[in-house]
Structure formats: structure tokens, C-alpha cells
Amino acid sequence: MAKTMVEMAAEIVGAQAASGRMSPEELSNSIHRVYDSLVEVQRKEKLAETEPEDVSGLGQLRARPEKSITRAHVICLECGMKFKQLTARHLATHGVSPADYRAKWGFTKRQPLVAKQLSAQRRKTALDNKLGERLAEARRQRLAERG
Numbered sequence: 001m002a003k004t005m006v007e008m009a010a011e012i013v014g015a016q017a018a019s020g021r022m023s024p025e026e027l028s029n030s031i032h033r034v035y036d037s038l039v040e041v042q043r044k045e046k047l048a049e050t051e052p053e054d055v056s057g058l059g060q061l062r063a064r065p066e067k068s069i070t071r072a073h074v075i076c077l078e079c080g081m082k083f084k085q086l087t088a089r090h091l092a093t094h095g096v097s098p099a100d101y102r103a104k105w106g107f108t109k110r111q112p113l114v115a116k117q118l119s120a121q122r123r124k125t126a127l128d129n130k131l132g133e134r135l136a137e138a139r140r141q142r143l144a145e146r147g
């Protein structure tokens, strides 16, 4: 690799700083911002190399965002990565909150950003737990009646 990302970021910001007046704080913030963008660009390039189909499909997905949430996974419409669950932490890497993301892509506020299989599983687990509680309760009562 010819240059490290930090060197590239410093160079870009250096050029900016030379053209205008920047406080040390602004300079440091700028470096961070530029560095983050470079990391993001590099990550996208890598993604394009390893998963060409996914990236080309992303344009289609963006036209129909509801298709990004499938049974097995949920695809991030910002970068095309696949997840079981699209977390706030991941969305933060794109500078959006889950609420921003839903609004941007036309999801309802209550849309879970989770693979359908997983959300169905969670519902089932919740039901099973309730059922389990009721069974345990019934067993306790039976024992109490016997004793």
C-alpha cells in the first residue's frame, strides 16, 4: 500500500487548511471526518470486489426497500451488507439512526429491522415462555392441591 489512510486524510485536510484559516480543533475534527469517509470508501470498494451481485442488487433494493427485509436476513440499504438484525450501531457508521433509516427508506416507525425469521422466532419464544410459565403455574397449583 502506497499511503496509509491516516496519511491520506492528513494530506486532504492539509490542503484544506492551507486554503483557509482553521483552528486546531477544526483541523482535528476535519481529519477525523475525512478519515471516516476514506474508511467508508475503502470498505465499499472491498465490498464491491467480494460481493458484486449484492452491490448491483442494491440499486434495485433501494427502489423497493421492503424487499430488503427477507426471511433469512435484512440488507442494509446504505451499504448492501446482510444481517440478521440491522443494529443502531451499524447504522451509526452511515451517520443515521434507526428512525432516520426508516424514514429515509419509507418504512413505518414500527418496522422491525430484523430478518423475518428472527422476528417470528422471537414472537414464538415469547409465546413459549408464556406457555411455560402457565404450565409451571398449573403444576404448582396441582402440587398445592395434592399437599
Ligand SMILES: [Zn+2]
Pocket (backbone or CB within 6 Å): 076, 077, 078, 079, 080, 081, 090, 094
Ligand atoms: Zn450498512
